[in-house]
Amino acid sequence: MNNYRSVAIKAMAGRDLRSTLFSMGIYIAIALGLIVASIMLYTYVGGIMENGLDVMPSSETETRYYSERQQTPEPMLGPLQWAVYIGAVYITLSASMSISRERDQGTMEVLFYGPVDSIAFVVAKFLEQILAFGVILLFYIGYFLILSKVSNFALGIGFFKMLILSLLLAGCMASFGMFLSSMTRRVKTSVILFLVFIIIFLTVPVLHSYFMVNFPGNVKGVLSVARQVTSYLNFLVSWISPFSYLQRGTVAILLSSNIEFIKSLVFSLLYTAVLLAGSIFIFNKKGVRR
Amino acid sequence: MRKYAYLLLVVILLSFGALAAAPEKVEQVVTNLLLFDGSQWTNTISPQEYPTFYMLADADNVINPTRTMVYFWPITQEYMADFYDMNEEIEGTLIVSKGNKVIAELEKQDYVFSYPQGYYGGRPEIVCGDDAHKSAEKYRSEVDAYYQRVIKWQQAMTDYEIALDEFWVNPEAYKGRESEIPQEPKQPDYPVYYATEVQRGYILNLEPGTYTIEIDGLPETKRTAVVFSPRRQGIGYDIRPEQQWTVPRTSNDLSETVYISGKQTLYITPYNGIEVNRYMYEKIEKLPSEISGRGGELLYFWMVLDYVNDASLEVYKDGVLLSTVAFKQWYVEQTASAALGYNIIEFDPKVQGERAPSFEGFKVELDGAGRYSFRLVNENGEVISESERLVRSIDPRSRFFALVLPLIPILVGVLIWIWRSSLSASDKGTDKTSKVTTVSR
Numbered sequence: 001m002n003n004y005r006s007v008a009i010k011a012m013a014g015r016d017l018r019s020t021l022f023s024m025g026i027y028i029a030i031a032l033g034l035i036v037a038s039i040m041l042y043t044y045v046g047g048i049m050e051n052g053l054d055v056m057p058s059s060e061t062e063t064r065y066y067s068e069r070q071q072t073p074e075p076m077l078g079p080l081q082w083a084v085y086i087g088a089v090y091i092t093l094s095a096s097m098s099i100s101r102e103r104d105q106g107t108m109e110v111l112f113y114g115p116v117d118s119i120a121f122v123v124a125k126f127l128e129q130i131l132a133f134g135v136i137l138l139f140y141i142g143y144f145l146i147l148s149k150v151s152n153f154a155l156g157i158g159f160f161k162m163l164i165l166s167l168l169l170a171g172c173m174a175s176f177g178m179f180l181s182s183m184t185r186r187v188k189t190s191v192i193l194f195l196v197f198i199i200i201f202l203t204v205p206v207l208h209s210y211f212m213v214n215f216p217g218n219v220k221g222v223l224s225v226a227r228q229v230t231s232y233l234n235f236l237v238s239w240i241s242p243f244s245y246l247q248r249g250t251v252a253i254l255l256s257s258n259i260e261f262i263k264s265l266v267f268s269l270l271y272t273a274v275l276l277a278g279s280i281f282i283f284n285k286k287g288v289r290r
Numbered sequence: 291m292r293k294y295a296y297l298l299l300v301v302i303l304l305s306f307g308a309l310a311a312a313p314e315k316v317e318q319v320v321t322n323l324l325l326f327d328g329s330q331w332t333n334t335i336s337p338q339e340y341p342t343f344y345m346l347a348d349a350d351n352v353i354n355p356t357r358t359m360v361y362f363w364p365i366t367q368e369y370m371a372d373f374y375d376m377n378e379e380i381e382g383t384l385i386v387s388k389g390n391k392v393i394a395e396l397e398k399q400d401y402v403f404s405y406p407q408g409y410y411g412g413r414p415e416i417v418c419g420d421d422a423h424k425s426a427e428k429y430r431s432e433v434d435a436y437y438q439r440v441i442k443w444q445q446a447m448t449d450y451e452i453a454l455d456e457f458w459v460n461p462e463a464y465k466g467r468e469s470e471i472p473q474e475p476k477q478p479d480y481p482v483y484y485a486t487e488v489q490r491g492y493i494l495n496l497e498p499g500t501y502t503i504e505i506d507g508l509p510e511t512k513r514t515a516v517v518f519s520p521r522r523q524g525i526g527y528d529i530r531p532e533q534q535w536t537v538p539r540t541s542n543d544l545s546e547t548v549y550i551s552g553k554q555t556l557y558i559t560p561y562n563g564i565e566v567n568r569y570m571y572e573k574i575e576k577l578p579s580e581i582s583g584r585g586g587e588l589l590y591f592w593m594v595l596d597y598v599n600d601a602s603l604e605v606y607k608d609g610v611l612l613s614t615v616a617f618k619q620w621y622v623e624q625t626a627s628a629a630l631g632y633n634i635i636e637f638d639p640k641v642q643g644e645r646a647p648s649f650e651g652f653k654v655e656l657d658g659a660g661r662y663s664f665r666l667v668n669e670n671g672e673v674i675s676e677s678e679r680l681v682r683s684i685d686p687r688s689r690f691f692a693l694v695l696p697l698i699p700i701l702v703g704v705l706i707w708i709w710r711s712s713l714s715a716s717d718k719g720t721d722k723t724s725k726v727t728t729v730s731r
Binding site for chain 2: 031053212
């Protein structure tokens with residue numbers, strides 16, 4: 001990478017990170033993630049106190065794809081997963097506004113009079129999101145270490161694998177958000193797009209699971225069409241939704257499958273690279289002006 | 291009277307309607323299946339509508355192509371065979387193929403199911419060939435011997451009653467001769483060993499894979515056998531807390547952790563288990579059903595095969611052996627008051643009489659502090675693999691921390707906001723640029 005470009009990336013990423021850390025948004029997102037984790041842990045402890053005991057599966061006990069009975073995952077893994085989801089959604093929202101906001105406010109045009117090009121700009125924005133997520137993770141790690149020490153809940157190897165995976169999820173989410181942002185000229189449009197996609201990503205797998213489990217393969221009529229349509233949609237979502245990449249990795253962790261885990265890491269990196277390249281391409285097409 | 295006559299007519303007409311609802315039977319060749327489910331054999335059929343059946347690998351399964359009458363029973367959504375109406379077993383050589391390669395040509399064999407520990411105890415075994423006849427003969431001879439003993443016992447009972455009558459004529463006469471007082475003869479026990487009658491069928495024992503089976507030259511007997519293995523197998527536990535003995539928690543995997551709260555008394559019952567695909571396993575038990583296995587294609591579950599009662603349990607605390615516990619039977623005794631309550635006591639047949647034990651297992655008492663583990667040890671003192679479990683005691687104070695810790699990020703955010711506000715307040719009205727410029731000069 002050219003020297004001027006790396007200087008520009010550092011400067012822009014540093015500036016944006018400071019701006020993020022000096023705002024309340026990131027702390028509210030962290031607190032929300034921890035609140036969800038706390039609710040789950042509070043429930044676990046309450047259940048154990050009420051019933052005298054509970055058996056909690058660790059990394060290898062979850063059955064593939066779906067678990068047979070409603071069982072709690074490794075006690076620290078489930079809460080971390082949900083906290084990561086919330087942190088990642090914040091990162092996506094932030095990323096989805098990053099490019100469109102600068103374009104909307106006209107600051108982008110000013111920036112490009114200096115030694116800044118599209119690659120430097122997109123990479124800097126991406127780096128800033130990853131660093132911000134790193135800060136979120138630091139809070140999460142501190143929280144779970146303290147609670148593990150206090151509660152005696154085990155921190156299994158799955159927990160640490162999930163931390164690595166979550167960084168890559170953040171990469172996927174940030175690149176996805178930036179891809180959306182690069183396509184729009186206004187912040188409002190970016191946010192609407194973000195919300196639409198998040199709703200689609202979260203509802204399609206649920207609908208698909210509902211139709212598959214509750215209606216047999218030989219069902220006829222509308223239900224048959226619904227099964228088919230949700231199958232196609234779910235397949236599509238499983239490749240374009242950043243959540244799916246975390247889900248794949250989580251399944252790999254639960255199965256203790258190192259090969260699947262590494263595959264999920266590679267897929268996440270590929271996803272990130274493709275979307276970043278797409279963002280740069282669209283950015284160049286659309287230009288820097290409002 | 292006429293009213294009742296009309297009523298009767300209506301009932302008769304309605305009953306004809308009900309008869310019309312009888313399912314239509316169709317003559318066809320089904321494959322009668324006796325499939326091993328991990329602990330015993332279960333009977334189902336593979337009609338033409340369900341040409342693919344599922345069976346466990348490396349186990350003897352019995353199949354019998356049979357011509358019979360088949361009908362669909364809408365209430366339970368399954369195909370059924372009426373073997374009373376027609377039951378013609380098809381003879382011939384059974385060809386087993388994998389892909390295009392014939393891997394076996396089988397003839398029918400004699401077989402029996404034998405129950406060495408009795409019909410209601412222990413696992414049955416399948417015995418084939420000449421041994422099948424020996425097993426059936428062994429059961430018959432044991433039953434014959436039993437009836438011989440019964441005849442002798444009945445004679446002995448008659449003699450006993452006569453002797454007892456004599457005794458009651460003058461009991462005083464037996465003073466000093468107590469050993470001559472008539473003793474009631476013990477009723478003979480029915481033989482424990484049981485074996486079924488000798489039957490004939492094709493015995494299939496295959497490795498995992500998909501196979502085609504067919505009686506040579508009879509395409510209507512063609513079926514597909516999907517042979518599968520359990521995904522995992524090992525020792526599982528039913529763990530009962532003393533205060534909820536009716537709600538055992540299961541632990542099927544080595545990596546599961548048992549969390550307890552405070553001082554606990556646990557009753558732990560070990561079992562051998564296999565983890566199998568739900569769809570395939572349910573199809574072993576009921577193949578031609580629309581409902582069985584539905585939605586279970588991607589599910590795996592642990593199936594309890596049999597309980598382990600010939601081992602002892604070692605309990606460790608912080609890595610040091612705390613105790614070795616023996617397997618016992620337990621009886622739940624309700625407390626003698628109107629209020630609900632119970633005590634779990636060791637089962638004693640002399641005290642509990644004809645009653646059965648409530649459950650069996652190891653009693654483990656934990657004081658609630660530290661980290662525990664337990665594992666099974668067999669009669670030779672060897673640790674049974676996959677039997678270890680960790681037990682951790684949960685600190686209730688963690689609930690307080692769970693409530694407080696999420697506030698910390700908010701606090702950090704607020705502190706940063708206050709700091710930033712104080713900075714902007716102190717900078718108000720100051721020309722920082724000129725100030726810096728002055729310093730540099």
